[in-house]
Amino acid sequence: xxxxxxxxxxxxxxxxxxxxxxxxxxxxxxxxxxxxxxxxxxxxxxxxxxxxxxxxxxxxxxxxxxxxxxxxxxxxxxxxxxxxxxxxxxxxxxxxxxxxxxxxxxxxxxxxxxxxxxxxxxxxxxxxxxxxxxxxxxxxxxxxxxxxxxxxxxxxxxxxxxxxxxxxxxxxxxxxxxxxxxxxxxxxxxxxxxxxxxxxxxxxxxxxxxxxxxxxxxxxxxxxxxxxxxxxxxxxxxxxxxxxxxxxxxxxxxxxxxxxxxxxxxxxxxxxxxxxxxx
Numbered sequence: 001x002x003x004x005x006x007x008x009x010x011x012x013x014x015x016x017x018x019x020x021x022x023x024x025x026x027x028x029x030x031x032x033x034x035x036x037x038x039x040x041x042x043x044x045x046x047x048x049x050x051x052x053x054x055x056x057x058x059x060x061x062x063x064x065x066x067x068x069x070x071x072x073x074x075x076x077x078x079x080x081x082x083x084x085x086x087x088x089x090x091x092x093x094x095x096x097x098x099x100x101x102x103x104x105x106x107x108x109x110x111x112x113x114x115x116x117x118x119x120x121x122x123x124x125x126x127x128x129x130x131x132x133x134x135x136x137x138x139x140x141x142x143x144x145x146x147x148x149x150x151x152x153x154x155x156x157x158x159x160x161x162x163x164x165x166x167x168x169x170x171x172x173x174x175x176x177x178x179x180x181x182x183x184x185x186x187x188x189x190x191x192x193x194x195x196x197x198x199x200x201x202x203x204x205x206x207x208x209x210x211x212x213x214x215x216x217x218x219x220x221x222x223x224x225x226x227x228x229x230x231x232x233x234x235x236x237x238x239x240x241x242x243x244x245x246x247x248x249x250x251x252x253x254x255x256x257x258x259x260x261x262x263x264x265x266x267x268x269x270x271x272x273x274x275x276x277x278x279x
Contacts, residue, residue: 007191008184009207012277014107015248015255018184018209019277021058021109022246022257024102028052028072029113032098038091038119042074046085049100058104061187068230073099073112075231080223080240081178081215082230093120095128097242101187108187110211111258112244128239131218134172135241138162138214142195143247143263144270146210147254152202155180156194159214172216175223175240178232180213183246206251213244250277 010018028049035048049072053060060071068084075083075097076090083097090096099112114132116125138159145158156179163174180193191202195214217223219238226233234240246258253275256263262274 006189007182007208008186008189009205010184010209010248011207012250014184015209015250015257016277017105018107018109018246018248019255019257021102021104021107022111023260024053024056024058024104025100025109025111025246025258026260027056028100028102029098029111032072032100033113033115036090036096036115036117038117040090042076042083042085042088042090045074045098046071053102056102056104058102061101061103061108061110065187073097075099075240075242077239078234078237080175080217080232080234081242082232084228084230090117091120092117093124093128095132095239095241097240099242099244106185108183108185109246109258110183110187110244111246112213112242114241114243127218130170131172131216131239131241132243134163134166134170135214135216136243138195138216139212139243139245140266140270142212142214143245143254143256144267144272146204146212146247146249147267147272147274149204152191152193152204152210153198153200154204155210155212157197160196163216172218172241173221175215175217175221177223178215180211180244182208182210184209204249206249209246209248209257211244211246213242215242216240250275252277
């Protein structure tokens, strides 16, 4: 999802409001993870997400965005990003990424979680679970760098450094065309948040809210967009994986808005303690 707006710095009160929209996305993820099972269609899962949105009085900020036709993006196996929900049926062992958004009280939220559907071939499942684990850990390395870094680009450097540390036999490719972003009163805003090292130098500033979202492929990162103008698939048919959290840098530290505990449990091993506002 494409367009970007200016860098927008939020007050602490505005970040507190963004936390509410981010928790809607957390609820969507929990509902989708519970519903993801063999035989379920991606359209049925999209309907689950819509039900959660309605229960919160929120709407999807994906639906209608540049003509996007669904509430969520559900990307299965070789679909890297922007999978349109429809008649596709989940099978045992599929790797699935649920990229979800919400708009509540004028504030946008955006986060992604991945899972492997139960009941598949153990070797295939183990390979896909490892891809998801690597992608997820790269995301947390990037989030930790947001706490300690000076520049937005320190996030991407930390993501790539983590990928470089993975044994070559397991190391995924970074799909460089798709990156993170700022958000707030719009879903996609500056600054761009790379998943790789860059010579750009955009200073991290109090009030930034960033989506940190590694997007990897198990094989080659080369990809193509289907005729629907959204669905992106790997050229070699290898699996894709996507994890994303929405993170605020505020007057007292960082806070992972789309994580229920603010990121505390995951960031502890990096020596980072997130600071919730209002606490």
